[in-house]
Amino acid sequence: MRLIRHLSxxxxxxxxxxQAEQVRTLLSAAEYRQALMNAIAQARHRIYLCSLYLQNDEAGAQVMAALYAAKARRPAIDIVVLVDWHRAQRGLIGEARVPGKVAGNAAWYQELSRLQAEQIPVYGVPVQTRELFGVLHLKGFVIDDTVIYSGASINNVYLHQQDKYRHDRYLLIDNAMLATTMVNFIRRHLLSASAVHRLDKPDISPTGNLRHEIREFRAQLKKARYQFDAGYSESQSGLSVTPLVGVGKNNPLNRVICQLFAVSRHQITICTPYFNFPLAVTREINRALKRGVRVDIIVGDKTANDFFIDPAQPFKVISALPYLYEMNLRRFVKVHQADIVREQLGVHLWCEGENTYHLKGIWADQRYALMTGNNLNPRAFRLDLENALLIRDPALELQQQWSAELSSIRQHTKTILHYREIQEIGDYPEQVRRLLARLSTIRLDRLAYRVL
Structure with missing residues (x-):
């Protein structure tokens, strides 16, 4: 590719x-669920679902039933489901495992396979030898020539199947080249790998037997890229989308995220569910503020974190995580109190009843938007396999959609004007205070920030 020096x-x-008419932004989990189910029902050629997990609950069962129905209608249709290898073979956090028995969603996939005449292959993708050190965090469903992109996995709360929902972002793009590019990546780099195995079949190999294959697979993933024919020229200055992928330190996706901050001159909006920026992101935000860029950060309140447990309920160690993130946020706001007073920095906490917040993404200077599952935290920048869609909109053709989405998100936010509005450790429940103090003493809180 010939680089054009005067371009960023x-x-x-x-x-x-x-084309602007190919792009549609949805504003709610219920709307997203309906769009997904409609697309599966109308599918003619291919359905590729890639998700951290597809849960054995009502929403997951509805999606699997729709896939089997699509296969029954059109036996030649190409249907593939990919989930994280480790996440699929364990129960929910805190759930005991029965020795010698297939655990988690994998057992359910196998039961469905035994009961159905048609086959829906469900592949487990092991990004690392242990879940703690890396998972499949690729996002994006491809149904025929439509890409349905969200940070959401498939279960009741993400699809608002019952009373509660987990709010995410939801984008539909009707574009054959983008859809085929994403399918080709899955075929070339995931399905062909010796470390990737079906979970809907019995006799799943233990992870310990696949360590060599998994290490080789991760090394190959570090070199993997989305490939498509469209080149760049000076005349190509209209609306466009670029799929990006990365795993490990200093990968191409991480670099583009930092470049988004670096090229901004007027305004940046950031969504993240867990306030725990990598050092590279913190540096770019600080530089942007020094340049006079307006920065808005929309983050979930600790009570809107998916790990939050009401203090009246039995305590679990994992429930301390939202407090760790809030401590981070308080320190950040305290450091940047002057920027808030100057109205150059806006920090907004999302909270809406008992619902939870899972939004990720960046908007910069009304020209760029990044749709991603990347949490903008150290884990995403170092451990997990992540992807994103970078949209460039020089003629502002999608501004109405972007503004509507941000207005919808801000509808349930509170703006922080002073760091003292955020609770500190002395305000936390006693068990949380004791745990955080113990972690800090042995510096395990730093490890938690890196891997959780």
């Missing part, structure tokens, strides 16, 4: 041309 690094990245 982001403008030199090849993109797939888009």
């Amino acid at each position: 690094p982001l403008e030199q990245i090849p993109g797939i041309p888009l």
Whole structure:
């Protein structure tokens, strides 16, 4: 590719041309569920679902039933489901495992396979030898020529199947080149790997027997890229989308995230569910503030964190995580109190009843938007296999959609004007205080920030 020197690094990245009418932004989990189910029901050629997990609950069962129905209608249709290898073979956090028995969602996939005449392959993708050190965090469903992109996995709360929902972002793009690019990546780099195995079949190999294959697989993933034919030229200055992927330190996706902050001159909006920026992101935010860029950060309140447990309920160690993130946020706001007073920095906490917050993404200077499952935390930057869609909109053709989405998100936010509005450790429940003090003493809180 010939680089054009007067263009910014982001403008030199090849993109797939888009028309504004090909892009649709949804604003709710219920709307997303309906769009997904409609797309599966109307599918004619291919359905590729890639998710951290597909849960054995009402929403998961509805999706699997729709996939089997699609296969029955059109036996030649190409249907593939990919989930994280480790996450699929364990129960929910805190759930005891029965020795010698297939655990978690994998047992359910196998039961469905035994009961159904048609086959829906469910592949487990092991990004690392242990879940703690890396998972499949690729996002994006491809149904025929439509990409349905969200940070959401498949279960009751993500799809708002019952009373509660986990709010995410939801984007539909009707574009054959983008859809085929994402399917080709799955085929070339995931399905062909010796470390990737079906979970809907019995006799699953123990992870310990696959350690060599998994290490080789991770090494190959570090070199994997989305490939498409559209090049970049000076005349290609319209609406476009670029799929990005990365795993490990200093990967291409991480670099583009930092470039988004670096090229901004007017305004940046960031969504993240867990306030725990990597050092590289914190540096770029600080530099942007020094340049005079307006920065808005929308983060979930600790009570909107998916790990939060009401203090009246039995205590679990994992429930201390939202408090760790809040401590981080309080320190950040205290350091940047002057920027808040100057109205150059806005920090907004999302909270809406008992619902939870899972939004990720970046908007920069009304020209760029990043749709991603990347949590913008050290784990995402170092451990997990992540992807994203970078949208460039020089003619502001999608501004109405972007503004509507941000207005919908901000509807349930509270703006922090002073760091003292955020609780400190002395305000936390006693068991949380004791645990956080113990972690801090042995510096395990730093490890938690890196891997959770």
